[in-house]
Amino acid sequence: MDKKAFVILAMLLSAFSLPAVEPFLHGEFVYNMNLDLKSAPFPGMSTEEFEARPDEDYEEQIFRSLLEEARWVFSAMIYGLTVSYTPSDIAREVDRLYDAQLMAEIPFGDKRLKIYDTFVEDNIFHAFIRYELDPYQKRRVEYWESGVFDSGASYGYWPYFEEDSRINSIRDGIRIALENQLKPEIYNKPRQIEAEVILRECPLITVDSGKNRAFVKIRSNVKNLQAYRVNN
Known part of the structure; x- marks a missing residue:
């Protein structure tokens, strides 16, 4: 068998060995309206303005927030993130440095990203969202x-109550x-870690x-794993 035929055969065998994957991603995303009632939920809005806001406008804001979170999560499940991480080291006076960024994103407004069911329980809004691959x-x-x-x-x-708290809790979990x-x-503790990481499923997020x-x-x-030198 010549080299070209061998490469083609290897590619075919590799393709057949891949696991079966559903043609869509799906997950449950939640929005806690109880905690919104304790402060203004949107930047620049007073509590009085929030309470006077029409219900349909508030619901639209919730939909938008959950779809944006789903867009980020599903992008992390498809494309993954590039991670650069320097653990803190008190003895060496090294501060922790951590960055995790999506390698690519599902486009904003992609019609394949859909909310297909919702319900409210104990003032918590639940949305089931799917994305067709x-x-x-x-x-x-x-x-x-x-x-x-x-x-x-x-x-x-x-x-x-910090900005992008749910997404940042996922980033922290990845780290x-x-x-x-x-x-x-x-x-020993590594000097630096560089890796590509993918989410295997939608993270479960609770308040604690x-x-x-x-x-x-x-x-x-893991693309790069650097250790400290013996005397450093």
């Missing part, structure tokens, strides 16, 4: 689920999951002691 996106999800990459899970936390995943491989708490499951591809 195109063939390229489906192949990306299959690739990440092929079993080649390491997996991990952890909780992440972020103060509830801790990646760190925990690498502990068996490295004896004034913070959003996100439980995240990831797969990772």
Whole structure:
């Protein structure tokens, strides 16, 4: 068998070995209206203005907020994030540096992103949202689920009333999951970690002691793992 035929055969075998993936992503997203009642929920709006706001306008704001969160989460499930992480080290006077950014995003207003069911319970708005994958996106999800990459899970936390708290609690969960995943491989604290990470499913986010708490499951591809030198 010549080299070209061998490469084609290897690609075909690889394609057949990919796991079956549903043609859409889906998840439950929640909006806690109880906590909105304690302060103005939108920037620049007083409590009086909020309480006088028509119900349909408030509902539209909730829909918009949940769709934006779903757009970010589903982008992280399809395209993943690039992560750069320097753990803090008191002895070496090193501050923690952490950055996790989407590699690509589902376009704003994509018609394949839809809310297909909702309900309200205990003043918490629940929305079930799905996103239909195109063939390229489906192949990306299959690739990440092929079993080649390491997996991990952890909780992440972020103060509830800070900007982008729910997304930042997910980012924090990714950081801790990646760190925990690498502990068996490295004896000492690493100097820097650079990786590509994907969310395996929609994170479960709850409120705990004034913070959003996100439980995240990831797969990772570590690109660069730097250790400190012995005398550094």
